[in-house]
Amino acid sequence: MTTVRPNVLIILVDDMGYSDIGCFGGEIGTPNIDGLAGNGVRLTNFYNTARCSPSRASLLTGLHPHQTGVAELVNNDGPGGYPGSLTEHCTTLSETFRAAGYHTHMTGKWHLSNERERPDRSWPTRRGFERFWGTISGAGSYFQTTTLHDGETPVPVDDLGPDFYYTDEIGTHAASAIRDAADDERPFFGYVAFTAPHWPLHAKDSDLAETRGLFDEGWDVLRTRRRQRQLDAGICAADATLDRRDPDVPAWDDEPEQKWQLERMEAYAAQVRAMDRAVGTILTALDDTAQRENTIVLFLSDNGGCAEELRSDPEGADRFRRHHLIIPPSAPDGTPMRVGNSPEIRPGTADTYTSYGQAWANLSNTPFRLYKRWVHEGGIATPLIVSWPAGDLTGGVIDAPHQLTDIAPTLLEATGVPAPTERSGRRVPALPGVSMLELLHGGSAVEHDLFWEHIGNAAIRSGRWKLVREFGGPWELYDLAVDRSESNDQAADHPERVADLAARWQSWADEVGVIPYGDVLAARATMPVQPA
Incomplete structure (x- = not known):
């Protein structure tokens, strides 16, 4: 292994499902990401936190999101809930690597501050990134991107130009930062956070042309084919069957609006293709500057596929339009924005604001x-x-379970950078995760419990067993070694195991500061409404 300190590049995508990219079973066409996998390893039992902001907080700090102040989104729920901004009581990877002599740069979506327009202590420029170009808010038009900043300087929508497309620009600016880093004697820590393929469904005509007809056979046939490709590639080969179609989703043959449904998925796929192209732009910059060999590149998604439906009725659309920081009042040509999921609104263009919905997320x-x-x-x-x-790195496809809190220990061990112990003279929590470096070198996995809580939904995974519940519902127990699709609830057959795992989950929740979701809702009821 090289003795020169490696660069680190994290590429995070937004709302992309487990099987969308080609090397995990998808048919969309992602040659650059698939090439990255072909020259690296794929972890098939890796986990995020189920939502965009908490995943970013956990990824960048190595802590559970509840320890960072960002356990749900970036709304401030006051003294009775989470502050919704990255707190001063944790250290980011960018701060840690910068202190160790690394150049640090970020491109893309931040979404870790409840202050979206005026720089404060939770902005990327104040949390270790020497260079930043991107958005502070969590979503927005790909053609008229709001809360866009170059450093701390706002980039007005009127300055973007007629050919602006955010995904392409993220790739271009990230590549520029990598090329500039090649002239620096320091290694770099880079973080690229795409908004693609998060709604709205905005795609360039050239990308849409590549996805037309790709999904004509419908979601039932395509799910079966994706599963077969996963089996052929050794992904979840022994531990999962294809789950039953969501009961709220009709069979494809019974879908009354097939043409519109196909347009939704084609637009979503076009966004994935654009993201893959931008990844190619970034990887080319590494190649052209002879930095590819000694750069640790990680690629992952912030949560699973998004089933959110955007309302098109007048009340729902008007409420959404009031979120002025994520949706412009009109298209670049002055056309009024058409908001919501309706067959009357054809997705893809700059004057629409739609999502691809539950069936395609399935x-x-x-x-x-x-x-x-x-x-x-x-x-x-x-x-x-x-x-x-x-x-x-060895292993090809790795099945050992890990989660976001394990990334920071892995990167710190790989680079020889010490873990942070304090920030501004105040002690910070110890990193709870474990390093995956030995595993990536072909060694054994470190067995450890994994934990989650998000909006009252809770889970613990211990080895092959996973205990999980929805907010307000009972605990469910699954043997993921044979049932990762969570089809056979075994809670009634193993009450002692349920009690043990539930007690371990509660101990963790108390330790990291999980606020009962009922208390969060009560606190929120007293707070003014904020944009998402």
Whole structure:
């Protein structure tokens, strides 16, 4: 292994399901990401936190999101809930690597501050990134991107130009930062956070042309084919069957609006293709500057596929339009924005604001059930690809379970950078995760319990067993070694195991500061409404 300190590049995508990319079973066409996997390893039992902001907080700090102040989204729920901004009581990877002599840069979506327009102590420029180009808010138009900043300087929508498309620009700006880093004697820590393929469904005509007809056989046939490709690739081969179609989703043959449904998925797929192209732009910059060999590249998604439906009725659309920081009042040509999911609104263009919905999210999450926000497998399972040509990674496909809190210890061990113990003279929590470096080198996995809580949904995974519940519901128990699709609840057959895992989950929740979700809702009821 090389003795020169490696660069680190984390690529995070937004709302992409487990099986959307080609190397995890998808048919969309993602050659750059698939190439990254072909020269690295794929972790098939890796987990995020089920939602965008908590995943970002956990990824960048190595802590559970409840320890960072960002356990749900970036709304401030006051003294009775979470503050919704990255607190001063934790250290980011960018701060840690910068203190160790690394150059640090970020491109794309931040979404870790409840202050979206005026720089404060939770902005990326104040949390260790020397260079930042991207958005502070969590979603927005791809053609008229709001809360866009170059450093701390706002980039007005009127300055973006007629050919602006946010995904392409993220790739271009990230590549520029990588090229500039090649002239610096310091290694770099880079973080690229795409908004793709998060709604709205905005795609360039050239990308849409590549996805037309790709999904004509419908979600039932496509889910079966994705599962077969996963089996052929050794992904979840022994531990999962294809889950039953979501009971709220009709059979494809019974879908009355097939043409519109196909347009939704084609637009979503076009966004994935654009993201893959931007990844290619970034990887080319590494190649052109001879930095690819000694750069640790991680690729993953912040949560599972998103089943959110955007309302098109007047009340729902008007409420959404009031979120002025994520949706412009009109298209670039002055056309009024058409908001919501309706067959009358054809997705893809700059004057629309739509999502791809539950049925296609069910396809995205093949072979699992449920979606973003839940901590069942469909909400928290993500592809994780790790590439480091100079790092002697072995294994190809790795099934050992890990989660976001394990990334920081892995990167710190790989680079020889010490874990943080304090920030501004105040002690910070010890990193709870374990390093995956030995595993990535072909060694044994470190067995450890994994934990989740999001909007009252809770889970613990201990080895092959997973205890999980929805907010207000009973605990469910699954043997993931044979039932990762969570089809056979064994809670009634193993009450002692349920009690043991529930007690371990509660101990963890108390330790990291999980606030009971009923208390969060009560606190929120007293707070003014804020934009998402």
